[in-house]
Amino acid sequence: MVSTSGFLKVVKPPPQWKVPVLLLLAVLAGLFLFLVHISRAPSYLGDDPKTCVNCHIMAPQYATWQHSSHRENATCNDCHVPHNNILNKYYFKAKDGLRHATVFTLRAEPQVIFIREAGKNVVWKNCIRCHGPLVTNPKLQAMRPLHINSLGTRNCTECHRHTPHGTVNSLASVPNARVPLPSSPVPAWLRNIMRTNTGATQ
């Protein structure tokens, strides 16, 4: 077991190397901060649906939600992360988010993205979280007993398959959707030079 002071003693560079090592560590830290900035890492702590289209492959999901009635009342996180307690919320978010980020970075995304079992269960609980009073309302129970009888046994999305994204969700399903994707990482001055040199329109 090495104590903190012992560890420092081990890794501490000799006095004449202090400045170069400091500079190198700053380069590493700078690279890390650049990663935080360019990946918009802080946005992942919030609930803005724009965060979910940091990865452009989520555009079909964003576009279909944006054209649905859920747009007015529910963000992505309202349905897709658990809300039973804040720890679970961020645990699930981190778990899902890291998997998504890995798949996206490795370019391993499938042409059609399907929700996984864990995600389905979270959505199911969230349907009930908002629509529970509707499902358990005695008047409506009498009218449509299927709802109360299936509560807890059948996932809402078994029947409500099109809510809210519709059933067509391939990466190519919304070719011209206007989605608030991140702006180009190329700075404007460079884009202008590229435009004048190549005559490109973008």
Place this chain on the structure above:
Amino acid sequence: MKPISEIIRQKPWLGWVFFLITMVVVFFLGLLASSIVERRAEAVFAYTPAVDIDSLEPDNAVWGKYFPREYHSYLQTADTVFRSRYGGSASIDMLKYAPELVILWAGYSFSKDYNQGRGHYHAITDIRATLRTGAPAGNVKSPSPNTCWTCKSSDVPRLISEKGIAGFYAGTWETLGPEVTHPIGCVDCHDPSTMNLHISRPALLEAFQRQGKDIGAVSLQEMRSLVCAQCHVEYYFNKHVAEGVQYLTFPWDKGFTADSIEAYYDAMDFVDWEHAISKAPMLKAQHPDYELYLSGTHAKRGISCADCHMPYISEGGQKFTSHHIGSPLRNVSSSCQVCHREETDKLVADVYERQDKIASIRHQLEKLLVRAHVEAKAAWDAGARKEQMQEILQLIRHAQWRWDFAAASHGASFHAPLEVSRIISTGIEKAQEARIKLSRLLASLGRNAEIPLPDISSKEKAQIYIGLDMKTLREEKAQFLQQVVPEWEKK
């Protein structure tokens, strides 16, 4: 344990191991960074096809090569088959439907011809064909200014960039006839380089500036209404902006309601025309669709024009915004039922119920206004003086303004039924107030009997009563369409 520097001094190969490990870590961090940058750069292209469209391209077919689905749905605005109870995509002769309108607009070109418009595709054909633009030929000029082209064509952004804003509005309507050939289309709402929504007409930008609002700060959802609000709004021609120019202006400085726009016009003594029968200083409401939509429940819920009039539809495995703009009643499942999970018949019946009720009170106001105009004429004929009539004529002006505000916005009895009912009820109150004052005045002038109404049971009879020579007007128009328009199209 000895310090690392000591260990490395003893085993130099360990220094190389540290070097390699650090190199690999930095290499992969760099790869990760470059991958993130790359994938962010992809986002710029992923949903914006690489197009080669000129920034002012007026030809919708050129855009259509890159956006076939959107373009083909746009072409469907040519369809004239759909009819709802009060509207639809066919041309409806509103003067025939309600001959009272001929009397209400006596002395103004709307009494000659007023059809409910067809789809965007027909914008140019329809403005050429209406009797309101006259029959310019040779030395005969159109009674309309070039300003009237503003909302008819995708050639307008190009012409404005060539001539400047006032330069485009200047001159009579026939002078730009050969230049304006493409109906309303892509460039009117879309930026060709990004395909994002943009505002191409100066009047909306100018109105925003006067209100101190920044059009750059509005959300995409608001833009999905504001691109429509470039045209589907109340407007007037301001003659005081530039010499001899009818400058298109939105009267929003005091607010969006019928009352605040009325106050705006009163404050500047604005008059569209003097009524041929009553001599009242009249206002003509255009189509305050956006203004009235704003006061409705759908606007308050964050619903934009495009949500219902341009719903998301799918074709095969692709989803896109339908550019077949028209009544949502044509496609209830893609528009209403996105939010309202009810039977189509029930939803349509709800719309018609609102429209029926408002149409009936609006029609009552129309009849009162006809009486007020005719009675005012009788008062003049009986020798009424100007100062005796002034207050009455002002009441007629306000009453008809309110009627027109409710009538000209065809969708408003659904968009904002409560506000439209309120506007009509204040109109009825003002019209009746005018008529009470008129009957007192007439009595004081010795005319105590009811003033007989002319026979206006048909559009033709009403037009004869106000002294229009429809036969000549139609013949001149036919000649214009046969001789002048083909020349325009050749150029």
